[in-house]
Amino acid sequence: MATKAKLLDVNAKEKKTIELPKGFSRIIREDIVAKVLEALKKEQPYSPAPEAGRQHSASGKLIHRRHVWKSQYGRGMSRIPRKTLSRRGSQFHWEGAEISSTVGGRKPHSPKVEARKGKKTKINKKEFKIAKESALSATANPREIIKRYNSLKNAEEKAINAPFIVDSKITSLKTKDLIKSIKKILGNELFKLAVRKRQIRSGKGKRRGRKYKSNAGLLIVIGNNEELKTNSFEVVNAKELGVADLARGGLGRITVYTEKAIEDLSNARDVEKEKQGESKKERKKGNKKKSSKKKQKKTKRKAKKKKSQAKKPKKEEKTKENKREKEK
Numbered sequence: 064m065a066t067k068a069k070l071l072d073v074n075a076k077e078k079k080t081i082e083l084p085k086g087f088s089r090i091i092r093e094d095i096v097a098k099v100l101e102a103l104k105k106e107q108p109y110s111p112a113p114e115a116g117r118q119h120s121a122s123g124k125l126i127h128r129r130h131v132w133k134s135q136y137g138r139g140m141s142r143i144p145r146k147t148l149s150r151r152g153s154q155f156h157w158e159g160a161e162i163s164s165t166v167g168g169r170k171p172h173s174p175k176v177e178a179r180k181g182k183k184t185k186i187n188k189k190e191f192k193i194a195k196e197s198a199l200s201a202t203a204n205p206r207e208i209i210k211r212y213n214s215l216k217n218a219e220e221k222a223i224n225a226p227f228i229v230d231s232k233i234t235s236l237k238t239k240d241l242i243k244s245i246k247k248i249l250g251n252e253l254f255k256l257a258v259r260k261r262q263i264r265s266g267k268g269k270r271r272g273r274k275y276k277s278n279a280g281l282l283i284v285i286g287n288n289e290e291l292k293t294n295s296f297e298v299v300n301a302k303e304l305g306v307a308d309l310a311r312g313g314l315g316r317i318t319v320y321t322e323k324a325i326e327d328l329s330n331a332r333d334v335e336k337e338k339q340g341e342s343k344k345e346r347k348k349g350n351k352k353k354s355s356k357k358k359q360k361k362t363k364r365k366a367k368k369k370k371s372q373a374k375k376p377k378k379e380e381k382t383k384e385n386k387r388e389k390e391k
Contacts, residue, residue, distance in 0.1 A: 083325065259296065280317075284301055
């Protein structure tokens with residue numbers, strides 16, 4: 064795995080070499096990445112529409128008296144909310160509605176969006192870290208990029224100069240110039256895959272709220288204090304970068320990093336290490352305090368035992384003296 068990479072300028076010319084963070088040189092664990100992505104899917108809130116099954120003109124107040132208009136007396140009908148399907152004069156044909164036991168009625172205990180709010184996915188911290196780092200290293204691995212895209216099956220690994228790290232000046236370019244510079248950096252074959260395409264879905268999915276389907280396209284990772292506004296490519300901040308961004312549609316997504324993004328990623332890793340070191344120190348201190356308290360308790364117990372043992376023989380001596388006096 065590469066520990067150093069070329070820094071390119073806006074015109075795709077080599078500027079200098081940069082040291083990559085250690086996350087780029089991790090062994091790729093596809094199983095852990097798949098596990099994390101599957102766990103993240105469970106975060107999506109799910110529920111039916113709040114008024115689903117409650118849009119009928121069916122009231123529960125039905126009359127059961129004799130000789131009254133719209134009475135249900137003598138029909139042998141259960142007392143549930145009903146809607147009128149048809150009528151002939153004073154004769155009505157009703158059908159049950161609204162309640163859960165009827166056709167087209169509401170669900171009795173449907174899932175609610177509020178129940179999912181505030182709940183986070185349960186993933187181990189170490190596993191989440193491994194998944195993110197393996198997704199990062201996959202973006203820097205030409206073999207993984209070729210494996211992901213079918214059109215690159217016949218391409219050589221040497222032809223793909225991953226990872227693609229560009230000067231931070233790219234964020235100040237207009238969209239027209241940005242597209243030109245990315246075309247130079249990636250090359251024609253990769254650029255075709257990098258462009259975001261949207262097409263109308265074939266089949267019934269069009270009617271079910273998913274009319275269009277689109278490819279993942281290129282991902283541009285920028286620094287924490289940088290800004291880049293484009294609709295042609297997906298842009299993510301280094302601080303907000305996650306496994307779902309890097310491994311959308313599988314490992315080895317084509318990604319372009321700015322120089323500042325790489326710096327921020329390496330700084331974030333250093334901060335994590337410091338926090339881990341501090342937490343270890345705190346644990347050690349806590350363990351020392353606990354051990355000192357235990358020692359104090361032990362010493363107190365021993366002192367109490369000694370006192371009790373010292374008092375006992377005196378009582379025995381007194382009892383012996385009393386016995387002698389009685390015998391006399």
